[in-house]
Amino acid sequence: MCSLILLITSQNSPLSQAFTYHPSPTHKHITSPTYTSHRMTANVIDGKAIAATIRAELTNKLSSLPSDIKSRPGLAVMLVGSRKDSQTYVRMKQKACADCGMESFLEEYPNGEEVTEDTLLTKIQEWNQDDKVHGILVQLPLPKHISEEKILREVDPKKDVDGLHPANTAKLFSTSTHAGAVKLNWKDFTSIPFHIPCTPQGCIELLDRINDGKGIDIEGKNAVVVGRSNLVGMPVAMLLLHRNATITIVHSRTKNIESILQQADIVVAAVGRANMVQASWLKPGCIVIDVGINSVDAPDTKRGYKLVGDVNYAEAKEVCEWITPVPGGVGPMTIAMLLRNTVNSWERATGQKDQ
Ligand code: GUN
Numbered sequence: 001m002c003s004l005i006l007l008i009t010s011q012n013s014p015l016s017q018a019f020t021y022h023p024s025p026t027h028k029h030i031t032s033p034t035y036t037s038h039r040m041t042a043n044v045i046d047g048k049a050i051a052a053t054i055r056a057e058l059t060n061k062l063s064s065l066p067s068d069i070k071s072r073p074g075l076a077v078m079l080v081g082s083r084k085d086s087q088t089y090v091r092m093k094q095k096a097c098a099d100c101g102m103e104s105f106l107e108e109y110p111n112g113e114e115v116t117e118d119t120l121l122t123k124i125q126e127w128n129q130d131d132k133v134h135g136i137l138v139q140l141p142l143p144k145h146i147s148e149e150k151i152l153r154e155v156d157p158k159k160d161v162d163g164l165h166p167a168n169t170a171k172l173f174s175t176s177t178h179a180g181a182v183k184l185n186w187k188d189f190t191s192i193p194f195h196i197p198c199t200p201q202g203c204i205e206l207l208d209r210i211n212d213g214k215g216i217d218i219e220g221k222n223a224v225v226v227g228r229s230n231l232v233g234m235p236v237a238m239l240l241l242h243r244n245a246t247i248t249i250v251h252s253r254t255k256n257i258e259s260i261l262q263q264a265d266i267v268v269a270a271v272g273r274a275n276m277v278q279a280s281w282l283k284p285g286c287i288v289i290d291v292g293i294n295s296v297d298a299p300d301t302k303r304g305y306k307l308v309g310d311v312n313y314a315e316a317k318e319v320c321e322w323i324t325p326v327p328g329g330v331g332p333m334t335i336a337m338l339l340r341n342t343v344n345s346w347e348r349a350t351g352q353k354d355q
Helices: 002-012 047-063 084-099 117-129 148-154 166-172 198-209 233-242 257-261 331-349
Strands: 074-080 103-109 135-138 222-226 246-250 266-269 287-290 294-297 305-308
Touching (some): 047 084, 047 198, 047 331, 074 084, 074 331, 084 103, 084 331, 103 117, 117 135, 117 148, 135 331, 166 233, 198 233, 198 287, 198 331, 222 257, 246 257
Parallel strands (some): 074 103, 074 135, 222 266, 266 287
Antiparallel strands (some): 294 305
16 A cells, blocks of 8 residues: 555656656566666755855844944843753854844753752743843753743743743644634744744745745645654644645654655654654655754764764655755754844834834
8 A cells, every 4th residue: 555655656756757666567466666776866955054044134134233222132041950962052042142143141050950940930030021131042851840831931922932932832823714813924934923933933944945045835735744842843733734735743653654754745854763764754756854853873983973863864865855964954943043033022122023
């Protein structure tokens, strides 16, 4: 059954010319198709370059501000605990702010096990009232004794540049199709009057900027999201839906993930399992956005480890038409979107943009 589906979809695919199908002459049932030579190598989606373009646009906007301006965009970041990966991400976010002419404020609690929820809530309340702070980001995960939900709920939704407050999530999960609903322009995220999580926003922005800036038409495509996290899987599925894709979310309890993925024109992998998605699960000619950043042992490298995605990149790039590398794909986009959300928030707070 799976082989049959693969055969049908590959005939319709832009890559169908590159594959030659050889059914076995001695068997009536197709078991597995074999492909001969000239496979096409995918176009690599250069997230680093696309993120640099967006950051340059923001830098440009801020550099033209009068030097005596009272308020520049400001991002406040809370880091609880001493996880090395979180420390690295927070450092990168702070540097990105400085590079594009924004203020950043860091509140660190290295003894994560000792900090109380009340201490964190008080700091957030302070930032909510602070006119210099336009964006608040609580780096996740938090230590186990702290309720993430309680902390994220405390952030003023207008300053919630991570898009994780329930008020922002609810708006993202509303289709606004009922009579009289305000129609939002999902093709311009900067026009959306609430905050959208950064990594999912970055995934869609990549789809919009590939192909020499022409992007690809998401409408009507089959999009399969692997993973159902609050940070990525669920919100990226909503964004794809708002762009009129037909969405499927697969997860740890899904049966036959492979056969579902074989129908996908767009795959977003956000499950956090190194090299999980195999090339044979992909429809030839599909687009792969790999959100995973997984560290695997690499004894022959200087650091002893390397970063890989959720998709088996080396094999997948022989099957799909577009693919993001890891690192250098989605990762840089997350920071670019965080900066953009903060600038949007600042523009709204200072009356430069409608609420
Ligand atoms: N930890 C990993 N990714 C993220 C993110 O996008 N936002 C926050 N707040 N924490 C994270």
